[in-house]
Amino acid sequence: MKNRLSLLAGPYVVWMALFVVAPIFLVVIYAFSSAGGGFTLDNFAKMSTYWVVFVRSFELALIATFICLLIGYPLAYIMAKEGPGFQRIAMVLIMLPMWMNFLLRTYAWMSILENTGLLNQFFQAVGIIDLGNLINGWLNNLCAGLNDLLGLSLNTARDTNMEYFKMINTSGAVVLGMVYNYLPFMVLPIYSVIMKLDHSLLEAARDLGASTGRVFRKVIFPLSLPGVLSGITMVFVPSVSTFAISRLLGGGNELLLGDLIERQFLGSAYNAQLGSAISLVMMLVVLICMYVMNRFGEGEEQAVML
Amino acid sequence: MKQRSSILDRLFMGLVFFFLYAPIFLLIIFSFNDSKSRTVWQGFTLDWYVELFQDSAIMSSIYTTLLVSVIATVVATVAGTFAAIGFYNMRRRWRNPLITINNIPMMSAEIVMGVSLCLFFVAAFGLFGTAAQWLNNTLGTNLPTRYYLGFPTLLIAHITFNTPYVVLAVMPKLQQMDKHLVEAAQDLGCTWRQAFWKVIIPEIKPGIVNGMLIAFTMSVDDFVISYFTAGSSTSTLAMTIYGMTKKRISPKINAVSTLLFVTVLILLVIVNVREAHQAKAKNAARS
Amino acid sequence: GCSGGGNSADARVVNVCGWGENIEPELIDQFEEETGIKVNYQTAESNEAMYALIKNGGANYDVIVPSDYMISQMIEEDMLAELNFDNIPNFSLVDDRFKNLSYDPENKYTVPYTWGTLGIIYNSDVVKEDVTSWDIMFDPAYAGQTAMINNPRDALGIALMKLGYSINTTDENEIREAYQLIADAKNNGVYQGFFMDEIYDKMEGGETSVCTYYAGDYLVMYENNPSLRWAVPENGSNWFVDAMCVLKDAEHKEEAEAWINFITSTEASLANMDFIWYSTPNKEALEQYPAYYEEQNGEPLDPALYEVMAAPQEILDKCESYLGLPEETRTLYNDLWNELGI
Amino acid sequence: MAKELIRLSDCFVQFDDDIILDHINLYINDKEFLTLLGPSGCGKTTTLRLIGGFLKPTSGEVLFDGAKINDVPPHKRAVNTVFQKYALFPHLNVFENIAFGLRIPKTESDGKKQRKIKLSEEEIQRRVMEMLEVVNLKGFEKRSIASLSGGQQQRVSIARALVNQPKVLLLDEPLGALDLRLRKDMQNELKRIQQQMGITFIYVTHDQEEALAMSDTVVVMDGGKIQQIGTPEDIYNEPKNAFVADFIGESNIIDGIMRADGVVEIFNRKFQCLDKGFAKDEPVDVVIRPEDIDIVPESEGQLRGTVTNVTFKGVHYDIIVDFYGFKWLIQTTDFCPVGAVIGIKIDPDGIHVMKKSQYSGMFGDYSSYSEEYEEISDADYDPDAEEEQEEGDEE
Amino acid sequence: MAKELIRLSDCFVQFDDDIILDHINLYINDKEFLTLLGPSGCGKTTTLRLIGGFLKPTSGEVLFDGAKINDVPPHKRAVNTVFQKYALFPHLNVFENIAFGLRIPKTESDGKKQRKIKLSEEEIQRRVMEMLEVVNLKGFEKRSIASLSGGQQQRVSIARALVNQPKVLLLDEPLGALDLRLRKDMQNELKRIQQQMGITFIYVTHDQEEALAMSDTVVVMDGGKIQQIGTPEDIYNEPKNAFVADFIGESNIIDGIMRADGVVEIFNRKFQCLDKGFAKDEPVDVVIRPEDIDIVPESEGQLRGTVTNVTFKGVHYDIIVDFYGFKWLIQTTDFCPVGAVIGIKIDPDGIHVMKKSQYSGMFGDYSSYSEEYEEISDADYDPDAEEEQEEGDEE
């Protein structure tokens, strides 16, 4: 009986072998091939050139993941405290933005963040830009004074004629795009884990003398770790590898891994072998990160989503 | 979690939801803008909606998107549910590695998945072509010898990245289910097939529905994997939009989003009202 | 089996890959009506992207419209089919200037589609000076306001021209020097970003003030933002031809040739030119265009604009066209291009 | 023992429209073992939650050492709880579960200053190990909670509460999940711990034997109200109403009429009893414990009946005897065959007369819903008919 | 009753390397009420699962009406089960839960043809309502499972099984989750249903009182082995070994030496007993039930001891008496104060002598791990020392 039911997985196992394992295997083969088809390690040899891109991508993705956690955890926690009426729609409310295609949402951010965009228009109207210029002027004077007085060499060349704040085409905008797009993936698993927490555990902790903060630190947070871990995975992985966000909000100034890979396959520097090698290395690094993190959190097979 | 949230909590929640929804409302507002501008309001118009329905490229990509999402969601839901039940009933020795493989599409970057599937399809097409050539030559058949990326490959890709989410949503429900329920059903005369339909499926239904919702969302939202697997003659809405983001996005696309958003919102309200009704009815029956 | 979407034997189809905003959409309907052949029209972002897509096996185009240098590369790699010019009688309408060009010396593979020049587009509200050289593309005075073009051949080409080298040089040192010029400017914050077609929106909206792009596209932008100006630097620029070709393993070669023939006709060329503002190689159409414009728009065509569109010979004489580059130079281009992003 | 520690004063709890606790008045002395006893849903857990601070009364006061503590949060009360379903922390091992409370720095205000006191790691180690010994779980400190049996989890839960040396320990059906044998062992254990450590225990159970065996004071509750408070002997021997009588032990509850002080009439027969102070001819409930009925030869009996059912119970037999259509339960160590006609004798101290209450007529049989119960309540007792029959028998 | 219905023949069950059932031999008669009794983990549920068809024995045969049914799947066995934790379908209401089995078309092969038989909706309605009445849940049919109390769920679970009119009903600790009072009610109820419907019941419990009260036959198991099979009286009065004696009732199990037929020596004192056939001077286990010990004035006693603990248990008192360092449990309805020195008397039929077994020395106290138990097993009994002391006392 038990074995018979296990056969139900059969079709999907075959499917996975064909469309998950075989393709990955192909990437591995490509990564070790030269353009002519022979075995080579050249593709990996080039990797050192792209080290900077790796570091940058992981850095931005880490920052984005951290911010998502910082926003997503409290949000999930607060949502879990709401009444049942809200809980019925909570999940959809979080997922609804995803129904607007993510390119569109990102594009909307472009309209907001551009130099002539809505935010700058707003800042201009309210006088925040002028205020910024004013402050920069003060700072320049202050620094100049200090430089004279103490012989320092502080920056005195802050722009005092700004017409806008530079927001788009910066790493900050890219991180914002990542946070915006992947925040739901952080909230959903954490929310569902907190929802399932046994309420009597919280009472027990309070009963033993723990203050609200301590209950959170010692009981709620450790118990919601599985959700946090899958949230981190589900934000970090797409962040590391995005290319559309960096292009739309980053202006293509600083390549991310996703851009680099996309370039090799569909972009301006066709080199499928190199692209495969970069993909492979990226995947391995990500997997190692996730593995270490899961060990660290004792998450084991606790991948949770809902 | 019965503690009520404080005003500060509510404020925070409000801000985050504002952050999530503001860009979307922006899109909606500018779908009524009487100009192509994305940032300057120049009066109200419905022209974009009219144009939208005349734009065959967008309409056909909407159609493709919905078609691939629906089929992929259905297939992924069925396959994922069966797979989850299968995994659940497997020995740990088999289950653990299979679940790891199941997680690969989620753990590996979209782009890697798109690329690997693309390479795989092209390689497979090469093999098919050679085989067809050989058959044509030896048996005189008239099989096509060239194959291209297109709707079928797009569909396969969507199914492949959707199914893991369904598995992930269904597994916990199986774990929560009382193991004896199946035995009870068998004991009452069910064959294991009947037990499956009459007990297991209804029990894990919430998980299946959740998985389905996620799968559908992922399908609609996906761009990267579609981009690599749809080929040149099939285009999802995301791909059309991507094509446009490289030039200028027509407010027609804003109109599409608005329509989508409103549809979902209406569905949401209907479902919610119905559930609230049911909950009320249940409560009434209890007391 | 997994055959591509919708190309079953009975329905006649042609898959065309062009550029963004580079065809009058009504022509497609017209062609479909006339011939009963369904057109799948897709766009590519750049020559390089299109090449990659085809190389990957991810595309099943019949007709593509690459530029000169890419054509020679594709011919070299045996990717193109020889055309049957019997099916393309309108080829005779093409000005002899555009036949037997270096990329296709015997004119076996291509029928030219559009031609034009590369030039600097700037916003006269911001840029008060008279632009006459490529220097402005590297000028810190417009830091944060300038956008660099996002493909290696054009970008490095600009730098080479600014340095006074040939855009077809194979001298590694010259190319590296050009690369360094861009890299330095990038590192100094001159560029707000690297863009291709995104630039329409940015230039029209005033988000970007200086960029390099193609003549026809300038006119589109100008239509939406009259403050924009066009300059072909005095010391020369690139003169390009985009030509229609059929891929070697195209499934619908006959339909493809029908499409090419249709597009090359004088009526189609006129309509297309009026829409995309790129000049046509159809001699008749090019000559008739000002009249056609007046007829369509009820006002005479500004001769200055006509000059932008169809650059007069004296300008073309200063310009150089891209030639196919040898393999190792192409590799160098790609490597440098990757490095630039880093 | 005499010092009052906790008082619930007129406590009233309402959820939505349901009254959960209906004006409860109760005081608990220091070092007392007090048990809340009652059927499921009667409000036992709710009462505990009031004392533990997890719930505020809708009206009324909770006093601790004379001070009102309605608004003191749980973590500031010198009270610890052993939860109904343990509520152990699954992410901590046995040691860390027990050490949880000890690791929390306590603020102590000595004089005017507030000091945070943190126990040293050795102190924590020492006290946890000590507690592990008390609950007989030495060697389990590194084990994960999931790997423990129900009984072991139970003991960890108790240790976790006790290690904080609370003044009061609240125990919510702590033995509910254990099997009979382990339950008895743990009863002795808990009693021993309570006496040894001198802690006030407030204990919740729905098992009357448990309540009787362990408590100094038993509080019988039903429907959110206190039905009776007293020592186990009081409660068992002098139940205040039919509910208590029935809930505390299997009882025969019969309608009677008080003919005079010390004389109650049942089935038209007069019985000697010890109860006084009822009005003459007042209808009363008469409660007779099954074990207080002696079986005697037919001729010597005060009443005469037929054995309809015999069940072997180990220590004794449960015998059901039919008297004129009413079934009584008798517990005796002597065997009687089904069908035998027997006489019974009841000593005056075996007859408990009580005022009619809301519960009158609701109990009175070993089975509250069995068919036999139906039978009994259906049987329309007609004294005259009985008398006729009896007279007939006497002829 | 005499017809054999089910037989487990040399059934052996092994999971991985653990032996779960160790060559079980057991037959069950038609219409019998048979109880499997034993501590947690002894293999009771496993035995039921063999009969229910959820498990195949590693070796051995399961016979039904004389035919081997090892390979017959559960849904083809004329056996229904009431599961340990109900296993009610939470997505169906009470009515649909009970109707579940009825709604499944049965294939009936009459002659050579296979026919699918489906009950009509009215028939289903009728039978479910009938069952609801039997289990006293009329009016609950539309209720959701989650809204039922434990006892009500229990009854639904029983109704769900019974409605299929099985030949055999397997009940796996059906009353485990109920409170004492409800449990007693349900015991009577189940017994009544079994007799009324004439169904064979195979009942699993770890509650010895329950086993004794309900069964025709009790099977005592431990460690995957059958320890004793017999009627409740047999098991209680003539336990085969110390395990059975201890598990079946609270017992005092003492080392003794058989001096002659009918004479056993305990603490150097000779006691009359009824047991015979042991070798002269054979060391034996002597089991004495707490209720078989009478308390008499010090001077009249066969042994003399000091009362160390008294617990009120409702019907009786549990008194612990210390005899020369050994603690015995005595159950009596008479009160003795702690510290009193008393004598005891045991009638010959209250002394059960049994051969030493693997269990010797493992039991013999009311508490299996309490300190007092520790005390007892630690106390090194030295007969000579005792004798000296006794002699000293006698002086």
Ligand SMILES: Nc1ncnc2c1ncn2[C@@H]1O[C@H](COP(=O)(O)OP(=O)(O)OP(=O)(O)O)[C@@H](O)[C@H]1O
């Ligand atoms: N939060 C709540 N909202 C509404 N009703 C509640 C709530 N908590 C408890 N009740 C109700 O209050 C009544 C008393 O519950 P309580 O938990 O005190 O019972 P109990 O005596 O502990 O029963 P048990 O023996 O089953 O644990 C029950 O009818 C219960 O349904």
Ligand SMILES: Nc1ncnc2c1ncn2[C@@H]1O[C@H](COP(=O)(O)OP(=O)(O)OP(=O)(O)O)[C@@H](O)[C@H]1O
């Ligand atoms: N599937 C299994 N794999 C391994 N061991 C098992 C399995 N099922 C049961 N066991 C073991 O078999 C032994 C007997 O289990 P069983 O469930 O029959 O006990 P039980 O007598 O019903 O106990 P309880 O009173 O706790 O229900 C236990 O030690 C248990 O751990």
Ligand SMILES: NCCCCNCCCN
């Ligand atoms: N709008 C895009 C037009 C593209 C024209 N192709 C120019 C290629 C020059 N190398």
Ligand SMILES: [Mg+2]
């Ligand atoms: Mg409770």
Ligand SMILES: [Mg+2]
């Ligand atoms: Mg069991």
